Amino acid sequence: xxxxxxxxxxxxxxxxxxxxxxxxxxxxxxxxxxxxxxxxxxxxxxxxxxxxxxxxxxxxxxxxxxxxxxxxxxxxxxxxxxxxxxxxxxxxxxxxxxxxxxxxxxxxxxxxxxxxxxxxxxxxxxxxxxxxxxxxxxxxxxxxxxxxxxxxxxxxxxxxxxxxxxxxxxxxxxxxxxxxxxxxxxxxxxxxxxxxxxxxxxxxxxxxxxxxxxxxxxxxxxxxxxxxxxxxxxxxxxxxxxxxxxxxxxxxxxxxxxxxxxxxxxxxxxxxxxxxxxxxxxxxxxxxxxxxxxxxxxxxxxxxxxxxxxxxxxxxxxxxxxxxxxxxxxxxxxxxxxxxxxxxxxxxxxxxxxxxxxxxxxxxxxxxxxxxxxxxxxxxxxxxxxxxxxxxxxxxxxxxxxxxxxxxxxxxxxxxxxxxxxxxxxxxxxxxxxxxxxxxxxxxxxxxxxxxxxxxxxxxxxxxxxxxxxxxxxxxxxxxxxxxxxxxxxx
Numbered sequence: 001x002x003x004x005x006x007x008x009x010x011x012x013x014x015x016x017x018x019x020x021x022x023x024x025x026x027x028x029x030x031x032x033x034x035x036x037x038x039x040x041x042x043x044x045x046x047x048x049x050x051x052x053x054x055x056x057x058x059x060x061x062x063x064x065x066x067x068x069x070x071x072x073x074x075x076x077x078x079x080x081x082x083x084x085x086x087x088x089x090x091x092x093x094x095x096x097x098x099x100x101x102x103x104x105x106x107x108x109x110x111x112x113x114x115x116x117x118x119x120x121x122x123x124x125x126x127x128x129x130x131x132x133x134x135x136x137x138x139x140x141x142x143x144x145x146x147x148x149x150x151x152x153x154x155x156x157x158x159x160x161x162x163x164x165x166x167x168x169x170x171x172x173x174x175x176x177x178x179x180x181x182x183x184x185x186x187x188x189x190x191x192x193x194x195x196x197x198x199x200x201x202x203x204x205x206x207x208x209x210x211x212x213x214x215x216x217x218x219x220x221x222x223x224x225x226x227x228x229x230x231x232x233x234x235x236x237x238x239x240x241x242x243x244x245x246x247x248x249x250x251x252x253x254x255x256x257x258x259x260x261x262x263x264x265x266x267x268x269x270x271x272x273x274x275x276x277x278x279x280x281x282x283x284x285x286x287x288x289x290x291x292x293x294x295x296x297x298x299x300x301x302x303x304x305x306x307x308x309x310x311x312x313x314x315x316x317x318x319x320x321x322x323x324x325x326x327x328x329x330x331x332x333x334x335x336x337x338x339x340x341x342x343x344x345x346x347x348x349x350x351x352x353x354x355x356x357x358x359x360x361x362x363x364x365x366x367x368x369x370x371x372x373x374x375x376x377x378x379x380x381x382x383x384x385x386x387x388x389x390x391x392x393x394x395x396x397x398x399x400x401x402x403x404x405x406x407x408x409x410x411x412x413x414x415x416x417x418x419x420x421x422x423x424x425x426x427x428x429x430x431x432x433x434x435x436x437x438x439x440x441x442x443x444x445x446x447x448x449x450x451x452x453x454x455x456x457x458x459x460x461x462x463x464x465x466x467x468x469x470x471x472x473x474x475x476x477x478x479x480x481x482x483x484x485x486x487x488x489x490x491x
Contacts, residue, residue: 039336039367039368039370039371039402039403061435061436061437061438062433062434062435063314063315063360063434063435063436063443064123064124064311064312064315064433064434065120065121065122065123065431065432065433065434066122066123066124066125066126066311066431066432067112067115067122067124067125067126067194067429067430067431067432067450068125068126068127068128068399068417068419068429068430068431068432069105069108069109069112069125069126069127069128069419069422069429070127070128070129070130070366070400070401070402070419070420070421070422070429071128071129071130071201071203071401071402071404071419071420071421071422071423071424072101072104072105072108072127072130072131072143072146072421072422072423073101073130073131073132073133073203073421073422073423074101074102074105074131074132074133074139074140074142074143074146075098075099075101075132075133075134075139075423076133076134076136076138076139076156076241076273077094077098077099077250078155078156078157078249078250078251078267079134079136079156079241079246079249079273080240080241080243080244080245080246080247080249080267080273081134081136081207081208081223081239081240081241081243081273081275082134082208082239082246082249082250083235083236083247083248084248084249084250084257084258085247085248085257085258085259085260085261085262086260087257088260089260093257094250094256094257095423095424095476096255096256096475096476097423097472097473097475097476098423099154099173099174099255100173100468100469100471100472100475101133101154101422101423102142102143102146102152102154102177102179103154103173103177103465103468103469103472104422104423104427104452104469104472105143105146105422106146106152106177106179106180106465107452107453107463107465107466107469108422108427108428108429108450108452109146109147109179109180109181109182110180110452110459110460110463111429111450111451111452111454112125112182112183112194112429112450113180113182113183113188113194113460114454114457114458114459114460115431115450115457116183116191116194117183117188117189117191117457117458117460118457118458120431121191121192122183122194122431123194123311123312124194124195124196124197124311124312125182125194125195125196125197126196126197126198126317126364126399127196127197127198127199128199128201128364128365128366128399128400128401128402128419129198129199129200129201129202129203129204129322129323129365129366129401129402130201130202130203130204130209130366130401130402130421131143131198131201131203131204132203132204133203133208133209133423134203134207134208134209134239134241134275135203135204135205135206135207135213135275135276136241136273136274136275136276137272137273137274137275137276137280138156138270138272138273140276140281140284141272141284142154144284144285144287144288145179146179146181147181147182147196147288147290148179148181148182148288148289148290149178149179149180149181149182149184149187149289150178150179150181151176151177151178151179152176152177152178152179153176154173154174154175154176154177155174155252156270156272156273157249157251157267157268157270158268159174159252159253160251160252160253160254161174161252161253162253165252165253170464170465170467170468171467171468171471172468173468173472174252177464177465180460180461181289181290182194182196182290183460184289184290188460188461189460193290193291195290195291195292195295195311196290196291196295197292197295197296197309197311197317197319197364198285198295198296198297198319199296199306199319199320199321199322199364199365199366200278200281200305200321200322200323200366201323201366201401201402202322202323202334202335202336202337202366202367202402204278204281204323205278205323206223206323206328206334206335207223207239207275208223208239209335210333210334210335211223211224211225211239211330211331211332211333211334212325212328212329212330212331212332212334213275213277214330215277220242221274221275221277222238222239222240222275223238223239223240223275223330224237224238224330224331225237225238225239225331226331226332226333227331228330228331232264233263233264234247234261234262234263235247236264241273241274241275242269242270242271242273242274243269244266244267244268244269245264245265245266245267246264246265246266246267247262247264248262248265249265249267278305279301282294282297282298282299282303282305283299285297285299286299292309296309296317296319297319304321304342304343304346305321305324306318306319306320306321306324306343306346306347307319308346308350308353308354310359314358314359314360315359315360315361315362315434316350316354316357316359316360316361316362317361317362317364318347318350318351318354318361318362318363318364319364319365320339320343320347320363320364320365321339321343321365322337322338322339322365322366322367322371322372323337323338323366323367324338324339324340324343325338325376325377326338326340326377327377334376336367336371336372336373336376337365337366337367337371337372337373337376337378337402338372338373338376338377338378339372339378339379339380339385340377340378340379341379344379344380347363347388348388351388351389351391351392351395352392354392354394355392355394358394359394360394360396360434360443361392361394361395361396362396362397362398362399363389363395363397363398363399364398364399364400365398365399365400366400366401366402367400367402368398368400368402368403368407368416368418369382369385369386369398369400369411369416370382371402371403372385386411386412386416389411389413389414390411390412390413390414392413393413395413395414396414396415396434396443396445397414397415397416397417397432397434397445398411398414398415398416398417399417399419399432400416400417400418400419401418401419401420401421402418403418404420404421404423404424405418405420406418406419406420406426406428406430406449408447415445417430417432417447420449422452423476424476425473425476425477425478426449426451427451427452427472427473427476428449428450428451428452429449429450430447430448430449430450431447431448431449431450432445432446432447433445433446433447452469452473453466453469453470453473
């Protein structure tokens with residue numbers, strides 16, 4: 001979306017706008033523009049959010065069953081690299097349920113485990129990007145601990161609450177808790193382990209999912225904001241997660257956003273908050289206890305950030321990096337998708353190879369096709385990507401996230417399935433089944449939603465944070481959002 005910002009004519013009259021006020025207004029407008037959805041209008045044929053009216057007649061006809069989780073956005077709400085005071089202009093700057101991200105992620109993993117444990121074997125899981133919220137190392141560590149299982153302390157700073165403010169641990173989003181971890185054979189039970197794969201999202205690549213991170217000659221990483229030459233008194237100039245000044249940080253004792261026009265305050269520094277780059281993200285994927293090593297990505301600094309793997313015989317998973325901006329400009333917003341020419345050539349080559357091998361193909365990316373932006377240098381647009389995938393009859397589905405909504409679109413030769421966020425309403429993932437009709441040999445796709453509060457299946461162990469997640473779900477419900485905090489930005 002283009003936004004024109006009028007520039008008033010200055011004169012010596014005191015009734016005319018002051019230059020400082022003009023710069024301030026322009027900065028606010030630019031920050032607001034970065035949260036404006038940039039995805040194009042998609043008028044394709046939409047299908048129901050769930051489609052399982054024709055279930056497979058028996059397990060032998062199921063070619064693959066897998067879970068999809070997206071936009072978990074494990075979030076450090078105490079980081080000085082955030083600006084919660086901008087919520088009046090940028091709804092995603094603060095959410096009343098944002099302190100619950102790690103627990104919500106754990107709840108989704110528990111729901112996947114319950115399905116697997118019940119006898120509906122899940123062959124693999126896929127995370128379609130935005131594992132983290134602000135590309136911070138502590139957020140990444142929390143996310144991987146949720147997948148591996150283990151103890152998580154979701155605070156990055158001191159607990160400034162008084163004793164009378166502390167709720168019971170099972171109702172406290174700032175209290176340490178034990179994540180169950182994705183199902184592993186011998187740890188959770190006798191069933192096979194569930195491997196998982198991941199693709200990059202814009203929140204895994206850019207600060208706040210928007211601004212390029214710049215590394216200095218000393219190795220420090222910061223993200224400049226628009227109009228970096230501003231004084232930085234009322235609005236931040238850079239995002240620095242390891243700094244000591246925050247423009248309205250949110251702490252356990254002060255969970256709501258501060259007043260918009262506040263001067264910076266001193267916060268406790270934490271080196272664990274530092275920004276990571278894509279190489280460090282990949283290296284972290286090789287330090288997990290869950291399989292496969294790298295979760296699709298290749299542990300080589302010179303390797304691309306996209307991949308092609310066979311999660312099971314006869315099925316090809318092509319993972320794309322749609323935050324693949326060729327030359328990101330510091331201070332320029334990059335929330336939407338881009339695919340480089342090298343990646344587009346890789347995609348064409350892998351599609352052809354899969355066709356030659358007779359494999360069915362799943363394409364996975366964070367951004368759906370209608371969010372690709374040529375202004376970012378993307379060589380694939382919405383129509384060109386859809387046309388390419390339709391050239392290969394063995395492509396059956398394109399999986400994406402980013403929009404924080406459930407959406408299924410008929411693309412002619414395949415389905416494009418967007419999965420909602422675990423951060424925002426309705427806080428759900430998906431279960432997808434690919435099966436072959438035994439009479440016609442046709443390939444069918446069935447899909448349904450996975451909810452972290454669903455108790456229709458027997459639990460796998462205790463779930464002590466169920467009531468806490470129910471509170472997060474209640475807070476995220478658009479009906480319960482206060483008028484001062486409109487519905488969250490759906491990215």
